[in-house]
Amino acid sequence: MKRKNYNLMIGGAITLFFLAVALIGQFWTPYGTTTMDSMAVNLAPCAAHPLGTDNFGRDILSRVMAGSGSTFFVAVCTVLIGCVFGTIVGALTGYFGGFFDNLIMRFNDILLSFPSILLALIFISLTKPGSYNIILALGILFIPSFARIVRSEVIRCRELDFVKSARILGAGHIRIIFAHILPNAAVSLLTAAAIGFNNAVLAEASMSYLGLGIQPPEPSLGRMLYEAQSYLFNAPWYAIGPGVTIILIILGFSMVSEGLRSMQQ
Template identity: 70%
Template sequence: MKRNYNLIIGLAITALFLVMAVVGQFWTPYNVTSMNSAAAKLAPSAAHLMGTDKFGRDVFSRIMNGSGTTFFVAVCVVMIGVFFGTVIGALTGYFGGLFDNIVMRINDILLSFPSILLALIFISLFGSGRYRVILALGVLFVPSFARIVRSEVIRAKELDYVKSAKIIGVSTPRIIFAHILPNGWVSMLTTSAIGFNNAVLAEASMSYLGLGVQPPEPSLGLMLSESQASLFNMPWCAVFPGLTIIMIILGFSLIAEGLRKMQE
């Protein structure tokens, strides 16, 4: 059996940053919010591996803690999208008809708009903050997951084992959630990995614009925003958070590619 190197490397990269993010919620080398003017604007060194920002806060410590925020937001967004998208996609795909047409047309309308634009409208109406970002992005991720699940259900409901289950009187919920959906788990995992990447980028974008995580709580996008004024004087304040976002996205992109190869 040929080894799936994309999946192996992707899992290794993701595990590394996930461990760092989890540890960062309980311990960091330095306090992530306290300011120290005596240590301000220090370049990377043995004492501060990734340097310090203009307030004297350790960049590595803030990345450790901020990565946890990014993972938390992205996971919550994907969970909302998967749960409601699965329910909607399964019901529309299985029953079809007028119900399917109405729900899918609404789905198409939502998909036709950029998710960030709709999220900005949501935040402008209800305010900024971590949990409002999760709610806004989570709702906007539902249509894409619903379309994937619907396609899987439409394909599977015509298979012989599903028809046999109907003949012997298996209940509709059991057919959908116990017989059809488990067979599409690889597709859902692939879509979830891609969705996680999109959620990371969306969270970073919202925080960069000042509409997501609020200071002094660290966030990768917020750290990029705070560093733009001193990009040439303290490039490490932008480079390391940026590289962290890139590596997280790379890890999940490789996982998605590895899962896609499993389907071939």
């Protein structure tokens, strides 16, 4: 009997829960995310404000819901850019090989030798802080990792019998790559995407914490943590809401990636 993949089940449930929270937060929140109440400054969690309020009297639950949406938006767009362009580059270089393959892979090695968050910080500091610049910076920096994974899968499959049969039947190179080889790399790509989501969430939170990410008044989990650090003793709930949310989102993606990895074994 096949063992149940508990990592995938639990991680998927956590991820879907916060995805639902993020989606709901784009259309409805208990209070306005920028609505201030001078009579409810640093209010402890209660029935009216389940996660308490911040130093401006804003409802933390509402801001966490909206901030989760911003985080998911950045993560999804980042991974899409990295996955789409990385898949194209990795598939073509792995299938055709030669000088172009060596050149692209050496460039990939150079990019991968530097921490992506460091390069993203340099890019943002040279341009302008904001969600779209984060997406562009991280998306470009995620391309090499996806390209390497796809390339290895294409090299593994390009001389297998089903590929040779497709060539004999007259299938073109593009059809062989995208219709025959890449479907066999689906699990590897999904695993890489889950890890990419994880890294994108961490990167977005880190840059927003440093003031280089999503800018006020738009809610951001990382920015909320930065604002909460001055109130850790007076209002610890200010940091608990966004902090626990980030931890659980990362935990969910990590368990999903571990579950997908176990499927490959």
